[in-house]
Amino acid sequence: MNENKRVGYLGPEGTFSHEAVLKVIDENTNIIPYPNILNIFESLANNEIDEAVVPIENSTEGSVVITLDALTFFNLKIKAELELPIKHNLLVQKGKTIDDIQVICSHQQAIAQCRNYIHNLKKPVHTMPSTANAARYVSELSTAAVIGNKILAKKYDLEILDYNIQDYSNNVTRFIIIGKDDQKQPSGNDKTSIILSLEGDKPGGLYEILGIFVNENINLTKIESRPSKQGMGKYIFFIDLEGHQKEPSIKKALDAIESKVSMFKILGSYKTITVEGELK
Amino acid sequence: MNENKRVGYLGPEGTFSHEAVLKVIDENTNIIPYPNILNIFESLANNEIDEAVVPIENSTEGSVVITLDALTFFNLKIKAELELPIKHNLLVQKGKTIDDIQVICSHQQAIAQCRNYIHNLKKPVHTMPSTANAARYVSELSTAAVIGNKILAKKYDLEILDYNIQDYSNNVTRFIIIGKDDQKQPSGNDKTSIILSLEGDKPGGLYEILGIFVNENINLTKIESRPSKQGMGKYIFFIDLEGHQKEPSIKKALDAIESKVSMFKILGSYKTITVEGELK
Numbered sequence: 001m002n003e004n005k006r007v008g009y010l011g012p013e014g015t016f017s018h019e020a021v022l023k024v025i026d027e028n029t030n031i032i033p034y035p036n037i038l039n040i041f042e043s044l045a046n047n048e049i050d051e052a053v054v055p056i057e058n059s060t061e062g063s064v065v066i067t068l069d070a071l072t073f074f075n076l077k078i079k080a081e082l083e084l085p086i087k088h089n090l091l092v093q094k095g096k097t098i099d100d101i102q103v104i105c106s107h108q109q110a111i112a113q114c115r116n117y118i119h120n121l122k123k124p125v126h127t128m129p130s131t132a133n134a135a136r137y138v139s140e141l142s143t144a145a146v147i148g149n150k151i152l153a154k155k156y157d158l159e160i161l162d163y164n165i166q167d168y169s170n171n172v173t174r175f176i177i178i179g180k181d182d183q184k185q186p187s188g189n190d191k192t193s194i195i196l197s198l199e200g201d202k203p204g205g206l207y208e209i210l211g212i213f214v215n216e217n218i219n220l221t222k223i224e225s226r227p228s229k230q231g232m233g234k235y236i237f238f239i240d241l242e243g244h245q246k247e248p249s250i251k252k253a254l255d256a257i258e259s260k261v262s263m264f265k266i267l268g269s270y271k272t273i274t275v276e277g278e279l280k
Numbered sequence: 281m282n283e284n285k286r287v288g289y290l291g292p293e294g295t296f297s298h299e300a301v302l303k304v305i306d307e308n309t310n311i312i313p314y315p316n317i318l319n320i321f322e323s324l325a326n327n328e329i330d331e332a333v334v335p336i337e338n339s340t341e342g343s344v345v346i347t348l349d350a351l352t353f354f355n356l357k358i359k360a361e362l363e364l365p366i367k368h369n370l371l372v373q374k375g376k377t378i379d380d381i382q383v384i385c386s387h388q389q390a391i392a393q394c395r396n397y398i399h400n401l402k403k404p405v406h407t408m409p410s411t412a413n414a415a416r417y418v419s420e421l422s423t424a425a426v427i428g429n430k431i432l433a434k435k436y437d438l439e440i441l442d443y444n445i446q447d448y449s450n451n452v453t454r455f456i457i458i459g460k461d462d463q464k465q466p467s468g469n470d471k472t473s474i475i476l477s478l479e480g481d482k483p484g485g486l487y488e489i490l491g492i493f494v495n496e497n498i499n500l501t502k503i504e505s506r507p508s509k510q511g512m513g514k515y516i517f518f519i520d521l522e523g524h525q526k527e528p529s530i531k532k533a534l535d536a537i538e539s540k541v542s543m544f545k546i547l548g549s550y551k552t553i554t555v556e557g558e559l560k
Contacts, residue, residue: 038395038399057507057512058507059507059509059511059512060507060509061345061507062345062506062507065341065342065392066392066395083512108388108407112345112346115318115346119318124409125409127388127407127408128407129404129405167509168509168510170510170511172511172512174512204490204494206490206500206503207487207490207491207493207494210484210486210487210490211487213487214484214487220486221513222505222513222515223486223505224504224505225502225503225504225505226342227337227338227339227340227341227342229339229340229447229448230448230450231339231450231452232337232339232363232452232454233501233502235502
């Protein structure tokens with residue numbers, strides 16, 4: 001008898017991460033909510049779960065920096081990625097109007113994605129550990145409203161006062177599925193993520209790295225810097241590129257880059273899962 | 281009679297931003313606390329204040345993304361920058377011990393800069409609008425502790441339970457002073473900040489831009505991407521470089537770049553203010 005696969009996500013039930021994990025699992029999977037992203041990485045590193053789904057980037061607010069830092073620290077791999085359209089709503093206790101509301105509660109990413117909307121409401125904001133925690137709080141406090149997904153209305157017996165309140169209509173969050181291994185063989189339609197830091201942060205160092213990709217005709221889909229934590233002005237670069245690390249041109253470029261930098265790590269080669277595709 | 285200069289900062293009194301603003305003003309300045317960074321930019325754009333001091337980057341946690349987004353949106357200039365060493369402490373009501381504490385409160389940046397420390401405490405975290413708000417809350421709740429600077433102990437009658445709890449000892453926050461104009465003339469020791477977005481996000485576009493800087497021997501001190509809000513995969517690049525926009529080689533490079541990109545803005549040329557230097 002096969003044991004069920006265990007997949008961790010940022011809980012509790014009702015978060016956008018919960019929505020994301022439901023898109024990528026089958027019936028032989030147990031999903032396990034975690035209170036924060038660091039706990040998920042630790043649990044995966046300790047073999048308490050087999051995989052995890054974590055947010056890495058939002059099209060409005062940018063990177064989820066805890067995820068980037070954890071990818072640097074832990075020796076785990078990206079197995080797949082998933083882009084989930086994110087629609088925010090304002091939910092209150094049934095029968096309440098906006099005039100009854102004295103405080104807006106939500107997770108910090110949701111707040112950031114609705115910053116202009118909240119600014120116009122001119123009501124104070126309360127940051128909570130998750131959108132679902134905020135909804136539970138609102139279910140007990142008639143003067144509070146929560147920003148989150150529609151699922152929360154049913155789960156916490158709330159009413160949706162305002163729909164699609166995110167500042168930018170094409171608001172998308174990119175989730176990654178992490179595990180002990182990435183996708184071993186090229187599918188012909190893969191991405192690869194790497195991180196590196198430059199020797200002594202010399203000027204022109206990044207230019208030289210980008211030149212290696214240009215020479216091999218490799219498309220970069222993202223380049224981002226994060227502090228190396230070693231003091232102001234020292235950075236780690238996160239680069240996403242099109243292709244699998246086993247394709248000859250990619251392998252050649254990555255080998256050349258590895259010889260030129262002070263730190264280099266391949267986070268994984270993986271496919272993009274299309275939502276509302278073959279996976280439920 | 282001259283009117284006093286009005287300088288806005290992220291309040292209330294006792295925050296690290298308050299510490300920063302005190303380093304750069306003289307006796308003819310009125311300092312005005314604001315509840316959030318967006319309010320500061322709006323107030324400056326509406327001439328309600330003359331200048332403002334806002335955090336832009338921390339060596340552990342990275343950019344303050346609200347500041348980057350506001351610099352993109354508003355037509356304001358960077359006049360100067362200041363790097364402030366940030367030391368965090370754990371403060372509680374007098375006589376309390378760590379065993380009395382059930383929740384840790386602070387601003388989200390302070391929490392992020394002490395993430396490992398908090399993780400080891402294994403106590404829940406409550407995000408507040410500022411370190412000073414959190415201290416006020418702790419002064420009324422004997423089971424809560426606040427993470428913040430030493431000033432809070434005196435101001436809110438608290439006791440420091442643990443010193444220097446930031447995860448990385450060389451923790452520094454970079455603040456910028458913004459106003460209607462930047463520093464008009466080169467001092468010989470300036471930095472210039474620009475933002476740009478690439479035509480159709482074509483591959484090799486960033487490589488071409490970096491090549492212009494390399495050809496003119498211009499050192500870049502920072503390059504960072506932010507979402508353009510136009511959908512996943514579209515970015516605005518923030519670049520800091522050494523030199524003043526009126527120096528011939530910088531002017532030549534910036535003119536060349538402006539002709540190659542779809543959006544280009546100079547955020548200002550400015551000097552770095554050394555803390556504990558001539559300014560009090």
